[in-house]
Amino acid sequence: MTSCKDCVAHLLGACRGDYCEPERLSLAELAQRSAEAGGHALMAFHKESGRPMWHAVCSRCGLEVSYTLDPDPDTPALFGPLLDTRCESSS
Ligand SMILES: [Zn+2]
Ligand SMILES: [Zn+2]
Numbered sequence: 001m002t003s004c005k006d007c008v009a010h011l012l013g014a015c016r017g018d019y020c021e022p023e024r025l026s027l028a029e030l031a032q033r034s035a036e037a038g039g040h041a042l043m044a045f046h047k048e049s050g051r052p053m054w055h056a057v058c059s060r061c062g063l064e065v066s067y068t069l070d071p072d073p074d075t076p077a078l079f080g081p082l083l084d085t086r087c088e089s090s091s
Pocket of ligand 1: 004005006007008009010015016017018019020021
């Protein structure tokens with residue numbers, strides 16, 4: 001089992017994925033629900049290399065939603081233009 005490189009806890013050697021996995025999944029679920037509420041069809045999240053950040057786009061309008069496990073103090077963990085916009089192909 002390889003150690004986790006996706007979160008802050010891994011820097012302390014404390015995480016092998018079990019620390020950040022629940023948090024990551026809850027953010028992904030929140031993103032999915034927000035996207036569906038806006039009529040979007042979210043595709044799979046892909047991870048940004050070197051950072052604990054994930055991105056996914058809507059297959060219909062191409063807008064992006066992102067989440068991070070290591071947000072800046074003034075930045076929400078979940079963000080992106082998709083959250084503020086209804087999908088253009090929905091009515
Ligand atoms: Zn981790
Ligand atoms: Zn959309």
